Amino acid sequence: MRFTASEVATATGGSLTGADVQIDGAGIDSRTIGSGQLFVPIVAERDGHDFIPQALSAGASAYLTSRPPLPDAAASAIEVDDTARALMAVGEAARGRLTGPVVGVTGSVGKTSTKDMLAQVLSTALRTHANERSFNNELGLPITLMGAPDDTEAVVVEMGARGVGHIAMLCDIAHPTVGVVTRVDGVHLEMFGSIGAIAQAKGELIASLPDDGLAVLNVDQDTVIAMAARTTADVIAYGLSPKADVHAEDISVDADLRPTFTLRSPWGSIEVAMSARGRHQVHNALAAASVAGGLGLSVEQIAEGLAGAAISGLRMELTRTDDGVAVLNDSYNANPTSMRAALEGLSGLTEGRKVAVVGVMAEIGDTARAEHLAITARARELGVEVIAVDAPDYGPDARHVADIDGAVTALSDLSAGDAVLVKGSRVAALERVAAALLAAPASR
Template sequence: MHFSASAVAAATGGTVIGAEREIDGAGIDSRTIRPGQLFVPIVADRDGHDFIPQALDAGVRAYLTAQPTGATGEATAIAVDDTAVALADLGRAARARLTGAVIGVTGSVGKTSTKDLLAAVLSTTYVTAANERSFNNELGLPLTLLGAPDDTEAVVVEMGARGVGHIAVLCEIAHPTVGIVTRVEGVHLELFGDIEAVARAKGELVESLPDHGLAVLNADDERVAAMAPRTTAQVLRYAVDPVEPRDVDVYATDITLDDDLRAAFTLHTPWGSAPVHLAARGEHQVGNALAAAAAAGGSGVALDGIVTGLSAAAISGLRMELTTTPSGVVVLNDAYNANPTSMRAALAALARIDTPRRVAVLGVMGELGDNAAAEHRGVAEHARDLGVEVIAVNAPDYGSAASHVADVDGAVTALADLAAGDAVLVKGSRVAAMERVATALADR
C-alpha cells in the first residue's frame, strides 16, 4: 500500500527528516526488505536501528527511527517515539483505506492452512492479500495490512495469541469484518495457564466483529461452538461429516484420501453442494477447507469459485510435504510446528501410506506446561498403536514407547537401515528445527 512520507508521519505522530518520498509497504528485516518499502527498525533482543545501513544498501530510501539521528545520505527518516507503536499506527491507517472484507483467522491449530486455503478461494473473485507464512502477531499483522496492494478487495489476517488480550489488540488494529475460529486445544499452556483461558483468548476475535459481520465457528469443537453468543454478527457453523447435518451450515460427507494423502469430499453449503478434491495433504485439511468455504461463501464467493480455489490452494512450507528420496524412501515433512492435536493428525496421515515400515522422527512439543510429559507419552503410545516406530530427538518425555537420540545426526544414523518404500514422518515444534532431518534424508 502506497503512503507518502508525510502521510506516514501523520499516521504515527512523527516528523519527516529529509525529502518527501513514496513508500510501498513496510518491512522489519533488513535481509528481506525490498526497494520502495519503509524500513521499521524494531527494538527487541537486537536493536533494529543497527541495521538501517543494511536496509539502505538493499535500496530502502525511507525508514522510521526512534533515535536522535537525521536522514542518512539520500534516505528520508521519519522520527517517532517508538517504532513498534508507530508500526501499529501505520497498520491502522492502512486498514482505514480498505473497503472490502478483512477476515481474521485464529485457533490453536490450523490457522495458517486455513489462511492459505481461504486466500486461494477469495482470489478466484477478489483482489486478495494475506499474511506471509505465519506473520500473525503485533508486528506481522500491520505489515500484512501495509503490504496489501492499493486495489485490494479482501484481506486475510492470521491472528496468534500468547495470552488473554492479545487477539483483542490485533482486532483493534485490523477491525475484522469476518472471524474464523478453528479449534481450541491445550497448546501454549505455559503461557495461558489452562484451556479455558485459551478459549477466552480465541473468542476475542468473535467479540470484535461488527453487527453486520460474520463469525465462522467449528461446530466439531464444543468450546468454539460455545462462542456464538459472544457476537451479534451472523454465525456460520461448519463440521466434518456431522451426525446431524441440520445443526451446521457448511459440512463435508463422503471423505476419501488418495495415495498422495489428498482428501476428496462432497462439500455442502447454503449455496449448494459440489465435489471437492484438495491439493493440500492430510484428512485434517478437510476441516480447514470447510472454514475457508464458509468464510468465502459468506463474503460473496460463488460455489464454483469455492471449489476451484480449494482444489488449487497450496499450503505454506514444511506442512505435509510428501517427497521420495533417490533411494525410494517416502518422507512426510510436517516440521513447521507441533502440538498433540497436529501430531495425531500427522501420524494418521503416515499410517495411511501403504508401506512395510513407518517411522516418526519427532522433536519436542513446546509450551505444554504441566501436561508436557503426559502429552508426549500419549503421542508416542498413539504412534505405537498405529504401528509407527518413534525416534525421539532430544525429547525424553516421549518415554519408553520411543527410541531416543541426542540430536539430528543421531536421528539420521538411526534411519540408516531405511529401505525403498519405507515412510518417515518428520515433525516437532519450531524450537526443534526438525526440517534438518528431512534435509539430511533428501539425498539418500
C-alpha cells in the same frame, strides 16, 4: 500500499526529516527489505536502529526511528516515540483504506493452513492479499496490511496470541469484518495457563466483529461454537457434524494423502478434490468454504480454489527419495492435536515400515510428559515406530537419539516402500532430518 512519508508521519504522530518520498510497504528486517519500503527498526534482543544503514543500502526509501535521524543519510526519517507502536499505527491507517472484507483467522491449530486455503479460494473472485507465512503478531499484521496492493478487494490475516488481550490488540489494528476460529486446544499452555484462557483469547476475534460482520465457527468443538454468544454478527457453523451449516460427506484420501469430499452448504453441494495433504485439512477447507460462501462466492469457485490451494511450507510436504522412501515433512510445529493428525496421515501412506521422527512438543505446560507419552502410545496403535530426538518425555517405548545426526543414522536401514514422518516444535528444527534423507544417495 503506497503512502507518502508525510502520511506516515501523520499516522504515527511523528516528525518527518527529509523529502516527502513515496513509500510502498514496510519491513523490519534489513536483509529482506524491499526497494521503496519503510524500514521499521525494532528494539528487542538486538536494536534494529543499528541496521538502518543496511536497510537504506538495500533500497528502503524511508525509516522510522526513535533516535535522532542519521546526519548523512539521504533517505527520509520519521521520528517517533516507539517504532513498534508506530508500525501498528501505520498498519491501522492502511486498514482504513481497504473497502472490502478483512478476514481474521485464529485458533490453536490450523490457522495458517486455513488462511492459505481461504486466500486461494477468495482469489478466484476477488483481488486478495494475505499475510506471508505466519506473520500473525503485532509486527507481522501491520506489515501485511501495508503490503496490500492499492486495488486489493479482500484481505486475509492470521492472528496469533501469547496471552489474553493480544488478539483484541490485533483487532484494534485490522478491524476484521469476518472472524474464523478453528480450534481451542492445549497449545501454549505455559503462556496462557488454562484452556479457558485460550478460549477467552481466541474469542476476542469474534467479540470484535461489527453487527453486519460474519463469524465462522467450528461446530465440532463446544468451546468454539460457544463463541457465537460473544457477537451480534451472523454465524456460520462448519465441521464434520451434519448439524453444521457447512460440512463434508464421503471423505476419502488418495495414496498421496490428498483428500476428496462432498461439500454440503447453504449455497449448494459440490465434489471437492484438495491439493493440501492430510484428512485433517478437510476441516480447514470447510472453514475456508464457509467464509467464501458467506461472502457470496459460488460452490464452483470454492471447489476451484481448494483444488489449487497450496499451504505454507514444512506442513505435510510429501517427497520420495531416489530409492523409494516416502518422507512426510510436517516439521513446522507440533502440538498433541497436530501430532496425532500427522501420525494418522503417516499410517495410511504405505504398507511398508512406518517411522515417526519426533521432537519436543513445546509450551504445552504441566501435562507435557503425559501428552508426549500419549503420542508414543498412539503411534504404537497405528503401527508407527517412534524415534525421539532430544525429547525424553516420549518415554521408554520410543527410541531415543541425541541429535539430528543420530536420527539420520537410525534411519539408515530404510528401504523402498517405507515412510518417515518428521515432526516437532519449531525449536527442534527437524526439517534438517528430512533434508538429510532427501539429499542422501540412492541405495544407502
